[in-house]
Amino acid sequence: MESLIxxxxxxxERLEGQRVALFARREETDKTESALxxxxxxxxxxxxxxxxxRVARExxxxxxxxxxxxxxxxxxxxxxxKEGEILKKIELKGKEFFVLGRKDSDLVLDHASVSRHxxxxxxxxxxxxxxxxxxxxxxxxxxxxxxxxxxxxxxxxEPSILRVAKSTREYRIRMDDHLPLPSQQGFVEQNEKT
Numbered sequence: 492m493e494s495l496i497x498x499x500x501x502x503x504e505r506l507e508g509q510r511v512a513l514f515a516r517r518e519e520t521d522k523t524e525s526a527l528x529x530x531x532x533x534x535x536x537x538x539x540x541x542x543x544x545r546v547a548r549e550x551x552x553x554x555x556x557x558x559x560x561x562x563x564x565x566x567x568x569x570x571x572x573k574e575g576e577i578l579k580k581i582e583l584k585g586k587e588f589f590v591l592g593r594k595d596s597d598l599v600l601d602h603a604s605v606s607r608h609x610x611x612x613x614x615x616x617x618x619x620x621x622x623x624x625x626x627x628x629x630x631x632x633x634x635x636x637x638x639x640x641x642x643x644x645x646x647x648x649e650p651s652i653l654r655v656a657k658s659t660r661e662y663r664i665r666m667d668d669h670l671p672l673p674s675q676q677g678f679v680e681q682n683e684k685t
Contacts, residue, residue: 565614604656606630632656
């Protein structure tokens with residue numbers, strides 16, 4: 492009987508040791524969960540601050556580019572074409588303006604004839620028209636809308652083709668991704684090699 496009591500005492504001590512260990516682990520888990528909650532809160536705060544920073548940067552960019560005051564958030568899709576094929580589609584939803592250029596632009600164009608800030612696409616109402624407009628930013632090699640060099644703000648009606656400098660890529664803004672392609676509307680495309 493004494494041996495049974497000794498075994499029970501030993502079992503009781505082991506169980507007490509396990510209980511203490513579990514309690515310590517629970518405290519560690521609580522600390523970890525608390526630290527995780529703090530990290531998640533810090534991430535949320537950082538995201539809010541980053542959003543504010545993005546808005547501030549956009550305001551600074553707009554001022555640097557001397558953009559008009561009539562721009563408002565727009566919608567649509569900017570399609571990038573080369574040799575009759577779509578290379579990429581960019582969602583323009585919520586954008587007031589979109590800069591194409593060789594550096595520090597929303598869409599960086601890797602072509603020697605493209606200026607740093609070459610052309611800006613603007614959304615708003617201008618001269619009784621609402622939609623997207625193009626404004627050349629004083630580029631050396633020009634911006635072309637349907638083959639004509641633009642020197643002032645120009646409306647970009649569908650299915651217009653915008654070209655930048657000597658690049659053979661074509662840029663089209665589509666308000667509806669399901670509209671027929673320009674070639675299906677009798678529009679003559681120019682395909683030239685770079």
